[in-house]
Amino acid sequence: MKAVVYTISIILLTALQTTLINYLQIFGIKPNLLFVFVVCIALLGGSIEGGMVGLLCGVIIDVIGHGAFGINSLAYLYIGVIVGYLCINFFRGGAIVAIGFVFGTSIVCGLLYYTFTYFMWGDTNLLLVLLRKIIPETIYNTVITLPIYFLLEKIDVRLGVRKG
Amino acid sequence: MRGLFTNKYFVLLLTITIFLLVMMAIYTDNREKVTFGEDLVGAVVMPFQTLFTASSKGVGGFFEYFADSKKLTEENKQMSEKIDELNNTIRNIEEFKLENERLKSMLDLKKDMGNYDLVGAEVIAKDPGNWFNTFTIDKGTSSGLAVREAVITSKGLVGYIYEIGTNYAKVVTIIDTNSSTGSLVVRTRDIAMIEGDLELGMDGLCKMTYISKDASVITGDLIETSGLGGIYPKGILIGKIREIRPETHSVSQYAVVEPVVDFERITEVFVIKTKTP
Numbered sequence: 001m002k003a004v005v006y007t008i009s010i011i012l013l014t015a016l017q018t019t020l021i022n023y024l025q026i027f028g029i030k031p032n033l034l035f036v037f038v039v040c041i042a043l044l045g046g047s048i049e050g051g052m053v054g055l056l057c058g059v060i061i062d063v064i065g066h067g068a069f070g071i072n073s074l075a076y077l078y079i080g081v082i083v084g085y086l087c088i089n090f091f092r093g094g095a096i097v098a099i100g101f102v103f104g105t106s107i108v109c110g111l112l113y114y115t116f117t118y119f120m121w122g123d124t125n126l127l128l129v130l131l132r133k134i135i136p137e138t139i140y141n142t143v144i145t146l147p148i149y150f151l152l153e154k155i156d157v158r159l160g161v162r163k164g
Numbered sequence: 165m166r167g168l169f170t171n172k173y174f175v176l177l178l179t180i181t182i183f184l185l186v187m188m189a190i191y192t193d194n195r196e197k198v199t200f201g202e203d204l205v206g207a208v209v210m211p212f213q214t215l216f217t218a219s220s221k222g223v224g225g226f227f228e229y230f231a232d233s234k235k236l237t238e239e240n241k242q243m244s245e246k247i248d249e250l251n252n253t254i255r256n257i258e259e260f261k262l263e264n265e266r267l268k269s270m271l272d273l274k275k276d277m278g279n280y281d282l283v284g285a286e287v288i289a290k291d292p293g294n295w296f297n298t299f300t301i302d303k304g305t306s307s308g309l310a311v312r313e314a315v316i317t318s319k320g321l322v323g324y325i326y327e328i329g330t331n332y333a334k335v336v337t338i339i340d341t342n343s344s345t346g347s348l349v350v351r352t353r354d355i356a357m358i359e360g361d362l363e364l365g366m367d368g369l370c371k372m373t374y375i376s377k378d379a380s381v382i383t384g385d386l387i388e389t390s391g392l393g394g395i396y397p398k399g400i401l402i403g404k405i406r407e408i409r410p411e412t413h414s415v416s417q418y419a420v421v422e423p424v425v426d427f428e429r430i431t432e433v434f435v436i437k438t439k440t441p
Contacts, residue, residue, distance in 0.1 A: 015212030018289035018300070020219075028366060028428075029294050048173065055180065063205045064289070066296040066326075066336065070188030074181065081177060117295065118341070118362060125363055132366055133294055 002159055006041070006053060013037055014060050029133065031140040033148070034061060035109065038080050039102050040149045043093050044156055047084030054080025071116055079105050095149055102145045103138055110134035203329045210332060213289045214302065248319065251424070255386060255401070258350055280397060281437040283307060287430055288332070297340040297365055297427060298323075303435065304331045312395050314436040320401035320424035321345070321389060322433055333435075337427050338402065339370045346392035347372065347402055354379035355390050358402055358421060368427055369406065372419040381405060387421055397436060 013033045021030050034057040042050025058076030062069045083101050091097050114129050285301040303309055305328055315322040315335050323337040338345050338358055345358040354376055361371040375381060385405045391398025403423035410417050 011209060011212060014209050014292070015216050015289075017292045018209075019213050019216035022290050025428075032293065034292070051177065060205060060209070061292050063202045064209060064300070065292050066298040066334070066340070066342075068188060069191035070184045073184050073187075077177075077180065077184075113293075113295065123341075123362055128363055137294055 005155060005159065007056075009037065010034070010053070010057060010060065014057075014064065018064065026140065027132075027136060029136040029140060031144045032106075032137065033144065035076070035079075035106065036102055036141050036145050036148050037152075038076050039083055039105055040098055040145065040152050042080045042084035043087045043098050043101060043149070044152055045084065046088045047081045050080030050084035051077055052080070054078070067117055071113065075109055075112060079109065095146055098149045099142050099145050103142050106138035106141045107134060110137060206329045206332050210288065210302075213300070217286070217288050255350075258386060282434040283309060283437050285333075285433055285435055287433065296342075297337040297360065298326075299335055299337070299430065301333050301335060301433060301435075302331070304329045304333050306330050308437060309333055309435050310438070313438060314396045314400070315433050316400055316436060317425050317430065317433055320403065321396065322425050322427075322430065324395050325435065335433070338423060339365045339368060339427060341365065344393075345396060345402065346390040347387050348390040348398075349379065349381050349405075350386040350388055352380060352385070354381065355392070356381075356387075356419075358387065364420060368423070370403075370421050370423060372405065372421050375417060375419065377416075381408065381419055383407060 017030075017033045021033065024030060038050065038054045038057050041053045045053075054076035055073060058073035061072040061076070065072070083105065087093060087097070087101070110130075111134065114126065114134070118129070119126070283303060285303040285307075287299050288302045289300040291298045301315075309325060309328060311325050311328050313325050315324055321338060323335050323340070323343060325333045326336045327334040336343050337360075339360045341360040341362050343360045347356050347358045348354070349356065356372050356376070356379070357374045359371050359373055361369075364371055372381075372387065383405050387402045387404065389396040389398055389400045389402060401424055403421045403425075405419045406422045407420040408417055409420065
């Protein structure tokens, strides 16, 4: 049941990410729904669930998006696994932890992405990219974390995985 | 360490990682046709994208209303139309100024364009991230489209198809960093390249490089496709020069080009279909 709910969520979020979310752009930057979804799933479900959902979301983004295949799959897979691992072993879940993790992973992921798609090929505009792409996207991602986190927590309670 | 390799989850993670790395190596090659798996993902996600895009027409208006900009949008639209009209007039005047040789080449162009058919398509999705300037249209191989076909709007050049599925095609725009277009300065007939630039792309602009030393380009010059490179037919309007800047690490200069197409608000495009003889 959980798998079905997650799959439907991923399909809907993917469609939203490529269509309606463009209307919510601020300074040409949109939040990354699937990324926040992966981090929240990892926080709530642990590294195996996080890794599986991360891999699926990453593959979808690689397939529908532009750029070399595999970058997003690997990044999302590892973010799911690592966040899940850290959360189960060192942190207790919660909205504030979710915001912290989304903030940290968004910056790391943005920097990795820049390194592999631009920096490696000679682009050295790191400061500009940080100020105009990575940081705005990180802030936007943290803003949408709360609704996604609470929604997922509610779904978990409804499915009986978590006590309300 | 040994314990790590007997952990089945770690082994699984390692296997997936190696598999993805192999896939990455395979797929970095230029490929024209998508795999069955990709077509399947496209087929699953596309109906939702079409639905959301259709509903977005209403939702878009809703958000604009709350930003108290409906009136402004209307006004803006009228002004944009007026500007388009004026720009067209300017362009026409420029065209008239050209010498006999140019008129002759225009006759050739007409002959060239006779070899192409236009296919209308709707934009159904944009790139999921903030890094690339690409989008997906609702026509694919089933409508007779193919990779490397040019995409335009009524205003001018948009980009070209870089990947195609049965019912969708992905278009890379001229402001994307992966794009380069053979171009021509309308007034002086100087040849240069239009390239996407990460910094300029954030403002919807692109860069004109390889401007010849003797070229006397000025701000406001109109740029069109040169027909060199094999993807774009000759004579499609690209944009106009907004600014001329010196290159950071060399003595040459480049021009900042403002495309005629607004890539943020693109909804309908035409694909120039290459006629098979």
